[in-house]
Amino acid sequence: MNNIIKQIEASRLKGDLPGVKIGDTVDVKSKIIEGGKERLQSFKGVVIGMKNTGVNKMVKVRKISFGVGVEKTFLLHSPLVASVAVMKSEKPRRAKLYYLRKRIGKSALAV
Amino acid sequence: MIGLIGKKIGMTTVFDHSGNTVAVTVVKSGPCVVTDIKTSGKNGYNSLQLGFEEKKKSRLIKPEKAKFEKLKINVPMHIKEFRLNQGADEFKIGQFLTLEIFEKDAFIDVQAVSKGKGFQGVMKKYGFKGGPDTHGSNFHRRLGSAGNNTFPGRIWKNKKMPGRMGNAVKTVQNLKIIEIDKQNNIILLKGSVPGPTNGIVFLKKAAKQRLK
Known part of the structure; x- marks a missing residue:
């Protein structure tokens, strides 16, 4: 990549991101602006996919909400992502954990 | 300016x-x-x-x-x-x-x-629809009719045809x-x-x- 673009991107990266890995159970707090007010929304789930390309570093988090699978993609360097905390770590054997989508019940979030 | x-x-x-x-x-x-x-x-x-x-x-x-x-x-x-x-x-x-x-x-x-882009056909160059790929079609990526018969008896100027694209x-x-x-x-x-x-x-x- 061109040096100038590297510099532009480097100045926008967050320096204090935790080392999120695939299979981690994370708690992502994102800023939500409603009616002029700002609040934090928490999203807890398993990281089933990642992209590690500079500013576009993103995680795909999956959780089961009221029996329904929900997935959300977060751009970790976005100013809208307030914090990321790793709650639990697992060692999966795949780069993408899309097989979890087929699972039902207790095993749905067991990596 | x-x-x-x-x-x-x-x-x-x-x-x-x-x-x-x-x-x-x-x-x-x-x-x-x-x-x-x-x-x-x-x-x-x-x-x-x-x-x-x-x-x-x-x-x-x-x-x-x-x-x-x-x-x-x-x-x-x-x-x-x-x-x-x-x-x-x-x-x-x-x-x-x-x-x-x-x-x-x-x-x-x-x-x-x-x-x-080099020499390109009308589908890429001008977004023509082309023909069906299957169902026995013999007409795939060509431009179709280029004009009328007796009148004007020639192809209109500026007719969109294949050719150099880009640059x-x-x-x-x-x-x-x-x-x-x-x-x-x-x-x-x-x-x-x-x-x-x-x-x-x-x-x-x-x-x-x-x-x-």
Whole structure:
């Protein structure tokens, strides 16, 4: 990549991101602006996919909400992502954990 | 309309103040040296001729060497003329123009030579629909009928046909300036710009200012 673009991107990266890995159970707090007010929304789930390309570093988090699978993609360097905390770590054997989508019940979030 | 010559560096993503991602093109532009000033009195029209980047000394040819030695300017690599609406009294030959002429959040037009695509058919070049791929069709990516029979008895002029695509001067209008780094001569424009990386682009203030 061109040096100038590297510099532009480097100045926008967050320096204090935790080392999120695939299979981690994370708690992502994102800023939500409603009616002029700002609040934090928490999203807890398993990281089933990642992209590690500079500013576009993103995680795909999956959780089961009221029996329904929900997935959300977060751009970790976005100013809208307030914090990321790793709650639990697992060692999966795949780069993408899309097989979890087929699972039902207790095993749905067991990596 | 006063403008600048620049170089396309590439594209990246930035976040705007509300956290949305914006795809931007990075352009390195200026300082551009004024190499000639044309006036309506002398030349019949007003314009500024600008130069961008220096030519290697070993690559100079005698005429340009002599011409620019007289003006006391290093020979520029790229030269482009920008038409002005009024006279160019405030400019001097040898003066440098930088990104100071643009402001953040303003709109500009970008002109450049698009990437050459070679000889292409009508589907890629003009977006013709073509025919069905299956169900026994013998008509796939051709242009279909090219005209009528007795009248006019020939093919109309400007009929869209296969041929060379790209490698033509294209102008993209109303690109928003997301950021200007005046010290490092770098400008970030919302959206894409014609041409390859390291291609030469011309930046001008928007001719048709978009309403905010």
